[in-house]
Amino acid sequence: MTIILLGLAALSCGLGGHSAKFPTTVTTYAGRDGSFGEPFGIAVRDGQIYVSDGKKDCIWKIDQQGRSAVFASGLNTPSQLAFLPDGSLIVADTGSNTIRSIDSGGVSKVIAGIIGEAGDNDGAATEARFRGPIGVAVGKDGRIFVADSYNDRIRVIESGAVRTLSGSTKGFADGAAAQFDTPTSLAVWKDLLLVADTGNGRIRAVENDGSAWTLAGGGNEQSANSTLSAASFYRPVGIAVGPNDELFVADRSTLRYVGGAVPRIRTLNDEGRGLRDGKLNTARFNRISGIAVDKNGRIFVADSDNRVVRVADSTASEAPISPEEAAKLHPTPDEFKAVGPARWPYDPPDQKRDIAGTFGEIRGKVTGEPTDILHFHNGLDIAGGYGETARIVRDEKVLEPIAADNFGTLRELVRMPQLGYIHLRLGRNANGTTFGDPRFLFSKDAAGRLIDVRIPRGAKFSAGEPIGTLNPMNHVHLVAGRSGYEMNALDALVLPNVSDSIAPVIESVHLSIDGHEIETNSRLSRIQFAGKIRLTAEAFDRMDGNPDRRKLGLYKLGWQLIKADGTPMADVNWTLKFDLLPPPSSVPLVYAKDSYSGATGTTRFIYVVSNRIHGDAAEENVIDLTSIVPGKYSLRVAAADRFGNTATKDISFEVTQ
Structure with a gap:
């Protein structure tokens, strides 16, 4: 004392x-x-x-x-x-x-x-x-x-x-x-x-x-x-x-x-x-x-x-x-890509796998209430079979003192300096037995049951070595980039034979002024309005080999004003881009109310296209038509995937005094 x-x-x-x-x-x-x-x-x-x-x-x-x-x-x-x-x-x-x-x-x-x-x-x-x-x-x-x-x-x-x-x-x-x-x-x-x-x-x-x-x-x-x-x-x-x-x-x-x-x-x-x-x-x-x-x-x-x-x-x-x-101080996606070999996190390393979730997707549901628990999906979900062995994608050395976390849960993970691997049984087979690899330090309870695993600072792994087996989530959530500087894995990794020839789908577009929605499905030939517009679009992507039910998040979205004669007033304003992870607090700026997605179940992405996010910058914004000369126009919404496939949807309108 x-x-x-x-x-x-x-x-x-x-x-x-x-x-x-x-x-x-x-x-x-x-x-x-x-x-x-x-x-x-x-x-x-x-x-x-x-x-x-x-x-x-x-x-x-x-x-x-x-x-x-x-x-x-x-x-x-x-x-x-x-x-x-x-x-x-x-x-x-x-x-x-x-x-x-x-x-x-x-x-x-x-x-x-x-x-x-x-x-x-x-x-x-x-x-x-x-x-x-x-x-x-x-x-x-x-x-x-x-x-x-x-x-x-x-x-x-x-x-x-x-x-x-x-x-x-x-x-x-x-x-x-x-x-x-x-x-x-x-x-x-x-x-x-x-x-x-x-x-x-x-x-x-x-x-x-x-x-x-x-x-x-x-x-x-x-x-x-x-x-x-x-x-x-x-x-x-x-x-x-x-x-x-x-x-x-x-x-x-x-x-x-x-x-x-x-x-x-x-x-x-x-x-x-x-x-x-x-x-x-x-x-x-x-x-x-x-x-x-x-x-x-x-x-x-x-x-x-x-x-x-x-x-x-x-x-x-x-x-x-x-x-x-x-x-x-941080590598660009091209620099990151140049370091590692071309491989998937499974064997054979060049066998194409199904992409089940993309970077920047919402996780949770937007209700507009303060109790909403929301975050951005910070990796790439790569599907595999239950119990399949997940493998290291590139040579790395563990640097965080506690790099393995969430033992025995669906979110069991290890964080390497450049890549993270989630939804695994680290160092264990599907039946729970260990790999027998001394780099995995297991703890047991009094009855001899495994209760924790640590991978010590300084442990080295080579590309292709086993890191664990898939738990019931049946995919590896692969994170590219250092913590806090995550980047889109489709930009940063070479995944052999990955392809996407399917254009995104824009399901609907919604406009509002001061919280009042404008009818965009009217039989009238044109919508008449003036002022500052909030633009949302419900849209999704799909990649080659995806099942029909799959809905993936988009790589970028934007808008463009088109004159009555069909000529654009400017290039597409790509307001939402998912090359880097946006700030955690900005989920409601990117996804509108009633957006939702999770590990299972249905998915709905309603993007607030009038807002702007890029990297660690996020801001609420509107499409300001107050300085536009009165007349007839089209508002074009554009949605693109990482492979350059683009979909557009036009809303004809007339700017009034």
């Missing part, structure tokens, strides 16, 4: 007694040139910043001007970083199952563990084993603490030996028999060791005797701000101590703060994913993995899926990154 009270007292110190100003502005500090692959761990010393790169297997050194250079190479998915008192850099080299030290010249050596051998035994540092260690921290006395992530233990290296300080099997428990679930980051805080207990969604504190208690978080995989006992984290990965003993936590794409006169947790930035500099409260990140705070209170952030290092400071140190610069 004494230690707990001391810890809370440290948090309640707030910012008093220190000259550091609390950060208010975020800028992109390094990596604008796209040099980083996956910045993950970060540490600061004497004005120099060191960043691990899990994709490029190296450590970067960044100077005070934001210039970066490779400091050490030849690693295997390095993760969190820390400094020894002598200035040596300690690295959790996750993919090799070792802990390394790197001297001032960038030369690394293994100080604990055996390269390529996973295990959990204690003993001499040269004989001990780790299983995918991700987190490291160094105590004031020089002891090295290790978050042995996939052994769910906290280990300590001292006097040339490794011992388990806390934890045993995967789970959650406080006290002397503490349990953790994929701990990934450590920080020394007063006389305590803090642990980002990622799988449990908590920040834990470990005492010298190995007993543990929960400092903050409720374990419900939500992000809620409140007091320490009532607040919650999603999956905290990075943790750092500020100059006044306040805490900063990396929680998915948010930067969380723990401190205050009455200790509370609050989110410092916008919760949406993206890359946005500027005011801290509106800044956006995409999978923060590492945090480091310098003596001046500046917060350096390894923004992993944006491939940059950001800094939160009291003043802006650089000009904000522009949308054009940010876009260059």
Whole structure:
């Protein structure tokens, strides 16, 4: 109890007694040139910043001007970083199952563990084993603490030996028999060791005797701000101590703060994913993995899926990154396509499969009520047979600490850096038996039943290798692009023999002014109106080989004004385009009331063609006819699929005064 009270007292110190100003502005500090692959761990010393790169297997050194250079190479998915008192850099080299030290010249050596051998035994540092260690921290006395992530233990290296300080099997428990679930980051805080207990969604504190208690978080995989006992984290990965003993936590794409006169947790930035500099409260990140705070209170952030290092400071140190610069950090569909082989996620790799769902389709039903649960379909549904083996589409290495999710549900999935695979039994056959592949780490209950699977950070897969078998959804939901930057898989992948010679179908067109619908099926030769028009169209697509009942979403829709003599006033205004995933909140801007679609059942797509979406931009709009010369026209609605097939439907009308 004494230690707990001391810890809370440290948090309640707030910012008093220190000259550091609390950060208010975020800028992109390094990596604008796209040099980083996956910045993950970060540490600061004497004005120099060191960043691990899990994709490029190296450590970067960044100077005070934001210039970066490779400091050490030849690693295997390095993760969190820390400094020894002598200035040596300690690295959790996750993919090799070792802990390394790197001297001032960038030369690394293994100080604990055996390269390529996973295990959990204690003993001499040269004989001990780790299983995918991700987190490291160094105590004031020089002891090295290790978050042995996939052994769910906290280990300590001292006097040339490794011992388990806390934890045993995967789970959650406080006290002397503490349990953790994929701990990934450590920080020394007063006389305590803090642990980002990622799988449990908590920040834990470990005492010298190995007993543990929960400092903050409720374990419900939500992000809620409140007091320490009532607040919650999603999956905290990075943790750092500020100059006044306040805490900063990396929680998915948010930067969380723990401190205050009455200790509370609050989110410092916008919760949406993206890359946005500027005011801290509106800044956006995409999978923060590492945090480091310098003596001046500046917060350096390894923004992993944006491939940059950001800094939160009291003043802006650089000009904000522009949308054009940010876009260059992610591959175009053509660049993405050039990397991978031509294959389907099954064998034979060149056998054409049925496309059962396309990118950008609505999921849920639009009723117009605040309780609507809606989202965009972010991938391509590729049909297969129940229990069929799903295979990796391109060579990839797992980088997220918890890449597999939703075990035993219809949405069981794994997220690779560039591709996601959903609706699988990961590492298991249709009868539930495992593949026997050591890359799949299964957990069992007391009765010996499988209850979870993890695929550790650093695990490598080659194109064509099995990743799982189809569950009762009978298709692979294949996601192309990094999380937050998903792109249309029909643009980004080479799927052998895929074809579409069928034009979309426009079932009906509806016009309205100020919420009042205009009759478009009248027997009158022309509709008369003037003003600002809301245009919706019920339409769908179908591809070669689809069953007649199949309705797929469209690639793009737009409108065009046609003069009475048949000549267009301008090119088609393609207002809705599904090459990139629109913002999640914009579903009602794209799909009108009574649109619905799901994994099964009927489908109805009613597009709001007068609105505009493209990439992460979405806006409500109308067709403004107020400046059109009175006369006779046609409003042409156009709908196109990814293969260039286009359908149109004309509505004749007359613009009146």
